[in-house]
Amino acid sequence: MEVLKKLKPVKKVRIGLYSAGLHVYWEQFEGLKGCLLEYNLFLEKRMLEFGEVYNFGLVDTEDKGREAGGYFNKYNVDIVFSHAATYYTSACLLPLHQINKAPVIVLNLQPTPEMAYESTGTDRWLAQCVGCSIPEISNAFNRAGIKFRAINGLLGLDYTPKFAKADEMTSNRPEAIKAWSEIKEWCQAATVKRTLQYARFGFLGGYYSGMLDMYSDFTMLQAQTGIHIEILEMCDMDAYLQKVTEEEVKEKLGQIENFFEISGDSPSDPIAKRPTVEQLAWSAKVASAQEKMVLDRNLDCISYYYHGRDNYYESIQSGFIVGHSLLTAQGIACAGEGDIKTALAMKISDILDKGGSYCEIVAADFNRDTMILGHDGPFHFAISKGKPILRGMGVYHGKRGTGVSVEAKVQPGPVTTLGVTQTNDGKLKFNISEGEAIEAPILLNGNTSTHIRFADKPAEYMDKWFEEAPTHHLALSVGHNKNLFIKTAQLLNIPYGVF
Known part of the structure; x- marks a missing residue:
């Protein structure tokens, strides 16, 4: 039995994405910013499977946060994924989500299950300490009355970047599979919301x-x-x-x-x-x-x-x-x-x-x-x-x-x-x-x-x-x-x- 064609297509979800960091690191640690932006593009590529992606890139100052809030408003995004790429101050992100009211999902996704402890310096460590800011931003969001959810696990790369010291191929790890399942579900749920708004x-x-x-x-x-x-x-x-x-x-x-x-x-x-x-x-x-x-x-x-x-x-x-x-x-x-x-x-x-x-x-x-x-x-x-x-x-x-x-x-x-x-x-x-x-x-x-x-x-x-x-x-x-x-x-x- 053939499948009947839908009379009206489901609305495509509009996904907002940015990666959060701290601007003072970029001059201190060569190669760190490029590596984090590489992770950002990986996230964008995967999320394109679920809908339209509006990727602001890096938010690393309060001014960038305000700019990103306006950017996401311009494109009327349904949901925003806030990628903790390294440590950041909560002051960078709070203005973003005060300007843009879309639901926010914080991504606390480590690139690797464990660091190469014998060879990892501060530069590479900063690409691993992605969970450090999550308590800080959760406290700021709570005090500002902003609801958020967090997805914790592994990034799910299928290759290891040049900047890395440890093996970062984690796409088959359960912590990555679960994280991406949750990301997909949030995008599907946001698809429902967008479709109903036009129904x-x-x-x-x-x-x-x-x-x-x-x-x-x-x-x-x-x-x-x-x-x-x-x-x-x-x-x-x-x-x-x-x-x-x-x-x-x-x-x-x-x-x-x-x-x-x-x-x-x-x-x-x-x-x-x-x-x-x-x-x-x-x-x-x-x-x-x-x-x-x-x-x-x-x-x-x-x-x-x-x-x-x-x-x-x-x-x-x-x-x-x-x-x-x-x-x-x-x-x-x-x-x-x-x-x-x-x-x-x-x-x-x-x-x-x-x-x-x-x-x-x-x-x-x-x-x-x-x-x-x-x-x-x-x-x-x-x-x-x-x-x-x-x-x-x-x-x-x-x-x-x-x-x-x-x-x-x-x-x-x-x-x-x-x-x-x-x-x-x-x-x-x-x-x-x-x-x-x-x-x-x-x-x-x-x-x-x-x-x-x-x-x-x-x-x-x-x-x-x-x-x-x-x-x-x-x-x-x-x-x-x-x-x-x-x-x-x-x-x-x-x-x-x-x-």
Whole structure:
């Protein structure tokens, strides 16, 4: 099965970088400055793998710090990496970060695991004592009210510079691998923040009446994440539907047949049948209209729900799930029942290239020590084991209408749940947990569902989960992504719970 192309690219993160030192050293120790700038260029080259890099070079005086702050403001960087190249005074750096407000990550990365003690002089030692200034700058940042994080370890060079006395090839050392993993994660988290600041979330229809956990203040959502929310009506959807051609329906049907398995009748659930030709054709037409709307309105995300009264709009929403699953696979996260907070969780997971499928608790399996998570759609192909199955539903349980639903299993292996809830003070909050998806029987009822084994047994897991005051929906992602989601929460200044 081919991968669906993203309809909108993720924004490239803008990475600020500089190396910190002390200007009085350069005349005292020949070759030191050149060596430290060589490290700086190595960092730039590696960081280019993660986004656009704006490298100021060396900050070694208070005036250079002020200049660098303006430089990073000019390029609107999302995150700044402060490389401790040698000892520096905190007065060099503090003005930089008072002028530029981007989150700062201090890099305390030694070039070599140990010095060549018998042959190292003061000049070479100064290229090693990179941790010396970290307590000093952490104290200055704290007193100035500037948040920072530090990454400690080895630089990860794949060669030894001429200036060196010891072996500096550390790219395979665990201390370097871990450090670069953290650098990448911070860049990915900053990518989420930048992408959300330019994102347009569509809210189509309304909330499912009575689901109080899902209701949110749109201004609050924009204030905390930067997203714009475009309020859409069913008549907007109908306008795009009227523009769909027979050729487009045929093309969309081909896409559906390529990406889904068309089921027979469910052997266990009498309301889950093989989709009729008419149901599939209608889903294809609606899916074409959904894509038109996304492209025309420049949307990054959709949350939707419509509760009709046996009218034409109800028939439109009956065809939503297939098209919204296709859109979700194309990077346009779609969440049903009007759950815009879960659409946000899905979008974050997708930006990080970890999937992000719409889920809730189905049940616990106390014999297998698993929680079963799933929903009737939309589904993200990135987490699927094989092709998702389409089933015709005689009734959408708890909702009006009939139509086609998605049934799928998640690929076995590590998974992470991300729930976005709202606290009693109006703040968003992330709920995060890691587990393992396992092979086990599921219901054949047109719903996605999969067994997930968490560190705690089901009852104990739910004890912890419910204490976090979650919403009843969440995004399911592939891989163990706890650290990524935590970094994203920290950059967005959103509190989080891990359980």
